[in-house]
Amino acid sequence: MSQFDVSADAYVRFMGRFSSVLAGPFADVGLRGVPSSAAVLDVGCGPGMLTAELARRQGESRVSAVDPEQGFAEATAAAFPASDVHQAPAEHLPFTDGSFGATLAQLVVQFMSDPVAGLAEMARVTAAGGRVSACVWDFGGGTGALSGFWRTAMRTDPDATGEGERPGTTAGDLTRLFTLAGLRDVQESVLTVAIDFPTFEDWWQPFTLGVGPAGVYVASLDAAGRARLEADLRSEYGDGPFTIHAGALTATGTVAAPA
Numbered sequence: 001m002s003q004f005d006v007s008a009d010a011y012v013r014f015m016g017r018f019s020s021v022l023a024g025p026f027a028d029v030g031l032r033g034v035p036s037s038a039a040v041l042d043v044g045c046g047p048g049m050l051t052a053e054l055a056r057r058q059g060e061s062r063v064s065a066v067d068p069e070q071g072f073a074e075a076t077a078a079a080f081p082a083s084d085v086h087q088a089p090a091e092h093l094p095f096t097d098g099s100f101g102a103t104l105a106q107l108v109v110q111f112m113s114d115p116v117a118g119l120a121e122m123a124r125v126t127a128a129g130g131r132v133s134a135c136v137w138d139f140g141g142g143t144g145a146l147s148g149f150w151r152t153a154m155r156t157d158p159d160a161t162g163e164g165e166r167p168g169t170t171a172g173d174l175t176r177l178f179t180l181a182g183l184r185d186v187q188e189s190v191l192t193v194a195i196d197f198p199t200f201e202d203w204w205q206p207f208t209l210g211v212g213p214a215g216v217y218v219a220s221l222d223a224a225g226r227a228r229l230e231a232d233l234r235s236e237y238g239d240g241p242f243t244i245h246a247g248a249l250t251a252t253g254t255v256a257a258p259a
Contacts, residue, residue, distance in 0.1 A: 006211050008047035008075035014206040014215060016049055018145040019107055021193045022248055023053040029250055030104040030133035031057060038101025043090045043122055044108030048076035055080055066093060090118030098127040105134040110166035119181035126255045132183055133252040138190060139163045140170025143247030146214050152232050153217065163213050174251035183253030191248045199240040204230060
């Protein structure tokens with residue numbers, strides 16, 4: 001079962017609060033120098049947080065999107081009826097070569113079954129000279145949106161593994177993956193966003209919805225383990241309000257012209 005086989009609403013409540021804030025800065029990178037008339041693609045769109053930003057900038061009809069989860073693809077298609085939305089994984093994109101001026105993947109590379117193949121597919125469907133961009137939470141540097149959660153969990157539970165071993169989550173790894181996928185002039189940077197939470201409960205409750213590795217981990221705990229984790233996190237963050245500062249490793253590369 002997929003870690004994202006959840007309702008679109010659950011995903012929005014858990015990760016959407018972070019990814020919707022990240023979408024603007026990430027689009028600034030991914031669309032830099034791309035004409036406003038160009039078609040663009042959102043790979044691993046989820047329920048459409050980045051799709052919304054791309055539609056605002058490029059126009060809804062110039063935006064295509066894919067996600068391997070049927071529920072997410074359906075939610076995005078319903079929200080953006082003028083966009084071309086498909087259920088598909090990054091490794092098998094249903095578009096012809098050179099269809100887009102830019103292709104972007106927000107918080108997706110670390111979950112691809114084959115990141116190099118997925119990025120190569122993104123390059124294939126992007127026109128020569130176009131931009132391919134991806135961002136991943138900086139778990140390796142300890143600044144990811146969920147890094148604080150995992151630090152607390154791993155302090156007391158030897159079975160908690162975190163997400164720092166996933167592809168792209170350490171500085172330089174996205175550049176390595178982009179280069180292996182054949183992209184040129186790869187540049188990597190860190191985007192930082194801040195999200196305010198009025199109370200601890202506002203931050204904690206979405207962790208109980210079973211979304212992604214963190215949600216699956218919380219769901220795996222018995223009642224005592226979950227109560228202990230909640231208490232440890234409350235001790236770490238307080239009752240609120242507080243602000244989470246989250247860093248996302250970001251890479252962008254250029255598609256080479258055919259030889």
